[in-house]
Amino acid sequence: MATDRRSRRAGAGPHERPARRAVKPRPKTHPRPDPLRFIRAHMRLAPVPTIPEIRLYMAHQGSGLWRLGEPYEDGSEPPAPYWAFPWAGGLALARHILERPETVAGHRVLDLGSGSGLVAIAAAMSGAREVTAADIDRYAVAAIGLNAAENGVTIAALGSDLTTGRAPAVDLVMTGDLFYERELAERVTAFLTRCLADGVEVLIGDPGRAYLPRSRLRLVAEYPVPDVGEAVTTAMKPSGVFALEP
Numbered sequence: 001m002a003t004d005r006r007s008r009r010a011g012a013g014p015h016e017r018p019a020r021r022a023v024k025p026r027p028k029t030h031p032r033p034d035p036l037r038f039i040r041a042h043m044r045l046a047p048v049p050t051i052p053e054i055r056l057y058m059a060h061q062g063s064g065l066w067r068l069g070e071p072y073e074d075g076s077e078p079p080a081p082y083w084a085f086p087w088a089g090g091l092a093l094a095r096h097i098l099e100r101p102e103t104v105a106g107h108r109v110l111d112l113g114s115g116s117g118l119v120a121i122a123a124a125m126s127g128a129r130e131v132t133a134a135d136i137d138r139y140a141v142a143a144i145g146l147n148a149a150e151n152g153v154t155i156a157a158l159g160s161d162l163t164t165g166r167a168p169a170v171d172l173v174m175t176g177d178l179f180y181e182r183e184l185a186e187r188v189t190a191f192l193t194r195c196l197a198d199g200v201e202v203l204i205g206d207p208g209r210a211y212l213p214r215s216r217l218r219l220v221a222e223y224p225v226p227d228v229g230e231a232v233t234t235a236m237k238p239s240g241v242f243a244l245e246p
């Protein structure tokens with residue numbers, strides 16, 4: 001009968017279970033995959049567009065990068081998997097280093113915001129004395145290690161944020177494509193300014209992102225490169241290599 005059904009649904013009557021208290025659902029989380037295992041299993045090792053000298057583990061349509069986007073237990077978002085692609089700024093910088101190895105030869109070099117490790121690998125292949133690659137994403141740190149090994153070079157991969165600290169003990173700091181967000185760009189610019197003040201040279205690779213500190217840059221070279229994830233033939237655009245000036 002309709003009345004019975006209604007009372008059952010409402011949880012009324014001595015034999016009915018008490019209504020459940022509303023519990024705020026916890027965000028669904030899945031454990032994030034192990035970085036080394038994920039990269040080896042789901043990325044494709046291939047020559048880099050416009051930089052065939054270097055091979056990287058790169059994402060493709062079936063990589064399932066969404067699996068890395070699950071929120072952490074506290075609900076906060078993990079960093080976007082930018083390490084899974086070579087970016088236009090890094091491509092220009094890597095091309096430049098390979099064509100002019102004297103830029104890095106014999107120097108101690110830091111690649112800040114290294115992502116896949118592309119710029120650091122180009123520096124190591126071009127005769128840099130010591131190469132450090134820093135990235136705040138632990139998947140990037142794993143990718144840097146794997147990509148360095150695949151290209152037969154040695155790179156120290158750091159998973160910490162160096163932008164809040166003092167200038168590191170290097171001769172040259174390079175950044176590929178780090179000026180895409182205002183807050184990050186401001187912090188990176190302040191860090192690079194401290195590096196300059198300490199006598200460290202600074203080179204920036206960038207296709208002209210929104211927060212590039214243009215008024216302080218001197219164009220050193222320009223290279224046509226594809227933007228993130230594009231094929232070489234489709235969307236080539238110029239990307240600059242700049243020296244930061246005080």
Ligand SMILES: C[S@@+](CC[C@H](N)C(=O)[O-])C[C@H]1O[C@@H](n2cnc3c(N)ncnc32)[C@H](O)[C@@H]1O
Nearest residue numbers: 082083086087090113114115135136137176177
């Ligand atoms: C757009 S990607 C560029 C990657 C690489 N340089 C290239 O050109 O292909 C930016 C990278 O910077 C990293 N990143 C963001 N903030 C950072 C910070 N404070 N310190 C180090 N790396 C950072 C991100 O995790 C990401 O891998």
